[in-house]
Amino acid sequence: MTQSEPSEQQRAGRPFPVSWDQFHRDCRALSWRLNELGPFHAVIAITRGGLVPAAIVARELGLRVIDTVCIxxxxxxxxxxxxxxxxxxxxxxxxxxxxxxxxxxxxxLVDTGKTGRMVRSLLPEAHFAAVYAKPKGRPLVDTFITEVSQDTWIFFPWDTGLSFQPPLKDGAA
Ligand SMILES: O=P(O)(O)OC[C@H]1O[C@H](OP(=O)(O)OP(=O)(O)O)[C@H](O)[C@@H]1O
Ligand SMILES: O=c1[nH]c(=O)c2nc[nH]c2[nH]1
Ligand SMILES: [Mg+2]
Structure with missing residues (x-):
């Protein structure tokens, strides 16, 4: 039997869970920065992960033209x-x-930067913003809020739920 390759998430190792509250705060912080850089004609969300931050930023900046690039x-x-x-x-x-x-x-987020590179090739003069950035993807974004290390896996609130955590003394990492 062949052993399957470790996933990107397993390779990343270091978990970085983000709550809805934290994500909303970080999106508001992103909106503050973007408000100084606009005005913008429209928001384009990179689906699916970009949909939630795009909704929050559009609300803060008063933008009502919203489109998607589906990747x-x-x-x-x-x-x-x-x-x-x-x-x-x-x-x-x-x-x-x-x-x-x-x-x-x-x-x-931008991770390896592959998605960002593709979108930039489609719209080279657009302003590209992400909430979180890992070092490889960072050069691709114009604006971001928090940088995490490349070996971090970000767990977004729409992918996670509340669960029991074993106490540290029982071997929790
Ligand atoms: O910088 P990269 O290495 O390209 O990775 C970043 C992309 O990966 C995730 O999307 P994913 O393709 O998982 O799709 P989703 O947004 O539908 O979850 C994330 O939302 C970014 O769009
Ligand atoms: O939920 C996610 N967390 C990440 O850190 C990541 N990197 C690429 N794609 C990702 N998806
Ligand atoms: Mg995505």
Whole structure:
């Protein structure tokens, strides 16, 4: 029997769980920064992880034109080939003059930077913001809030739930 490769999450090792409260606070902090850099014509969420931060940022900045770039790459926690399932609409592309100028792209995080690189190639002049950044992805984003190490796996509140934690003396990490 062949042993399966460790997932990106297993390789990352270090867990960084984020609560809804913390995520909302971090998205508000991102909005503060972006408010100084705008105005923007529209927000583009990189689905699916970018949908929640995009909603919060759009609310804070008073933006009502919201579009998506739909990209699939990680199957649970293993990254495969990047697939663009849907690009921005013609209407949004026009607002950005074809190059993305004045458009705001939002994602929850940049990790290896593969997703960011793909989106930048589609809209090179757009402003790209993520809530969290790992070192490899950091050069791809214009604005982010918190940097975590490359060996960290961020657990988002929509992927997690409350569960019992064994006491430290019983071997909890
Ligand atoms: O910098 P990278 O190594 O490309 O990784 C970052 C991307 O990975 C995750 O998305 P994922 O592909 O898991 O899809 P999802 O947003 O639908 O969960 C995350 O939301 C980013 O979009
Ligand atoms: O939930 C996630 N946490 C991460 O740290 C990560 N990196 C890429 N894709 C990810 N998804
Ligand atoms: Mg994503």
């Amino acid at each position: 699939a790459s990680y199957e649970h926690d293993k990254q495969g080939e990047l697939q663009v399932l849907k690009g921005v609409s013609d209407q949004t592309a026009k607002l950005g003059g074809g190059t993305g100028k004045g458009l705001l792209i939002i994602d929850d």
